[in-house]
Amino acid sequence: MATVASRFYDPTGARYGIPTYPWRLAPDGYLTRRQLRVRGLRPGGQPVAAQVMWRSRRSPAGWRVAYFYRLDKARPVRPMTPGRVRALAAAMRARRTCPGCRTDAGYCIPRSLGLCVTCAYPV
Known part of the structure; x- marks a missing residue:
């Protein structure tokens, strides 16, 4: 075997x-x-x-x-150009912005929720 x-x-x-x-x-x-x-x-x-x-x-x-x-x-590895740095910053900003309250949550919004935790679970 x-x-x-x-x-x-x-x-x-x-x-x-x-x-x-x-x-x-x-x-x-x-x-x-x-x-x-x-x-x-x-x-x-x-x-x-x-x-x-x-x-x-x-x-x-x-x-x-x-x-x-x-x-x-x-x-x-190719070095980061200023344009790539701006594009990466914009993409990360979009991931942190809550579509419900339009604020920067300070963390990446979970895709499972689609909103920041405050908007997803209101008190």
Whole structure:
């Protein structure tokens, strides 16, 4: 009987189409998007280079996947321009503004309520 680690071990990509490794066994030089971001990098248009698969009871399929990109092909993150800073500030302001009372709640309005807590639950 094959173990879980051997079922997800496919370094040539013959079974899954891209090189696949079990949890915690990916070779050096491959990073996820989050790991690249911590280093100030982005994938830069490169395709997914490898994946890590592991069993998960939370997933309907029974396994989960994390995609990896090559570190040597990653590019630096683009700096924030003044226009992007303004757009981000406007988007966050819209998320904090209550549509009922039109005030800045000081926090992001919960989508489940659609209003600030004061308007959603009046006393």
